[in-house]
Amino acid sequence: MYRDFYNLKEKPFQITTDPRFLWLGEKHKEAFATLKYGILDDKGFLLLTGDVGTGKTTLINALVRSLTSKVILAKIPDPKLEEMDFYRIIASQFAIKKPFNSKGEFLLIFTEFLERAYGAGKQVLLIADEAQRLSPALLEDIRHLSNIEKDHVKLLNIFFVGQVEFNNILLEKKNRAIRQRITIHYALEPLTETETGEYISHRLLMAGCGDEIFSEDAAREVYRFSGGAPRLINIICDRALLTGFVENKKKIDAVVVKECAGELAISPYVEKAEPEKSDAREQDISQPDNGGKAAPAPSGGSGGNTAGSDDFELDLAGLRKKKGGMLGIFLIYFALVALIGALCAYFFYLPY
Numbered sequence: 345m346y347r348d349f350y351n352l353k354e355k356p357f358q359i360t361t362d363p364r365f366l367w368l369g370e371k372h373k374e375a376f377a378t379l380k381y382g383i384l385d386d387k388g389f390l391l392l393t394g395d396v397g398t399g400k401t402t403l404i405n406a407l408v409r410s411l412t413s414k415v416i417l418a419k420i421p422d423p424k425l426e427e428m429d430f431y432r433i434i435a436s437q438f439a440i441k442k443p444f445n446s447k448g449e450f451l452l453i454f455t456e457f458l459e460r461a462y463g464a465g466k467q468v469l470l471i472a473d474e475a476q477r478l479s480p481a482l483l484e485d486i487r488h489l490s491n492i493e494k495d496h497v498k499l500l501n502i503f504f505v506g507q508v509e510f511n512n513i514l515l516e517k518k519n520r521a522i523r524q525r526i527t528i529h530y531a532l533e534p535l536t537e538t539e540t541g542e543y544i545s546h547r548l549l550m551a552g553c554g555d556e557i558f559s560e561d562a563a564r565e566v567y568r569f570s571g572g573a574p575r576l577i578n579i580i581c582d583r584a585l586l587t588g589f590v591e592n593k594k595k596i597d598a599v600v601v602k603e604c605a606g607e608l609a610i611s612p613y614v615e616k617a618e619p620e621k622s623d624a625r626e627q628d629i630s631q632p633d634n635g636g637k638a639a640p641a642p643s644g645g646s647g648g649n650t651a652g653s654d655d656f657e658l659d660l661a662g663l664r665k666k667k668g669g670m671l672g673i674f675l676i677y678f679a680l681v682a683l684i685g686a687l688c689a690y691f692f693y694l695p696y
Contacts, residue, residue, distance in 0.1 A: 346589035353552030357582040359575060361402045363409060367546040369539040372403055375530045379407055382528040383415065383469055383501055388490060389525045390503045391475075393510055394532030397575030400505055403532065404471065416461055416468045424477040427485065434470065447485075455492050458499035468500050475506030476513060483513075487522045534572030537564065543574065544581060557585070558596045565601035569608075580604055 347355065356365070368376060375392065382390045394400045408417060418437030423430065431450045434440075440457055444450045461468050472478065472486065492499050504510065508531070514523045535543055541563040548557055558566070562584070570576035583604040588596045 346585045349589045350557055350585060351553050355582065356547040356551035357578040359578050361405050363406065365547050365550050366402065366406050367543050369535050371533050372399060375403060375532055376407060378528060378530050380410065383411070383467070383503070386467065386498050386501060387527040388498045388501060389527060390501065391526050391529040392505045392532060393508050395508055395534070395573065397573035398532050398534050399574045400532055401473070402574065404473070404505055414466060416466050417471070419471040419473060421473050422477060423472050423474065423482060427481065430482055458492055459494060462494055462497070462499050469503060470500060471503045471505060473505045475504040476510040480518065483519060483522060490525060535574065536572060537567045540567040540570070540572055540577060543577060559598065561598035562596045562601045565598045565605065569601065569605040580608060583608060
């Protein structure tokens, strides 16, 4: 919608990963080099952690693309699986066609696969993304996979990629064996304020626009909103370009970014309380003092209700019905007395 307005060939701030828009800050470059070294040097267990949206997936995708055909790769995008499903996905990712029906059969087939790869001069890499979702049982199974060796050489490199809470999982006493095997760990940090501005300019340039669409103040507000997380940078910049297009602004300033930040903010929902109804039993000051407690209204009666309430009107209607019924009984009683009196008078004055 806004591409023609800003002379863009394509949208620069898509949240999906695109290698053409890859931009690595100093921390990302260091992580890239460190992790690649760990893979190529058969370091065994590697670990990359970072907060949500800091660019872990983008970095891993770039790392995978940089590897040669010498590396046989399998990536588990979500390891929250049952044990046998986990093994089936590993077999599928590594193109292992031989069927198996148990964990033992899988280990035999997988060991044979790793030895053949080693004999062919290949390196095998298993990437477990979203590692914080691994169950304790699967985490232990992965540790056992790393025990497959030949001539004191690791036949399988295992790369954990997870959010920062995965560190706490590894620090648990039951996971100390796998924690001690991690040879390389890199914690990915968000971009700095300066890097955020450079990131924005890079993506605009890759999208076909060499102009500085975002002012320095706007870039500062983007950093303030995103905290340097690339995913959030993409989200708010995309929204700012749309807002600028609607408001016919060729230059995105801090005001536009603040407006977008307010629109993107998610506030907690608080259920509105219903207006309190008047409770005559608590408000009737004519009732005698009962230790600060409201005196209960008589059962089935209308006493204690404030005038004008629905309950009070219903009780009055009931009272009118009762009065109407009593009046009818009184009239019948009066008619009977009059009739008896008339009969008595008739017989008393009847001539004999």
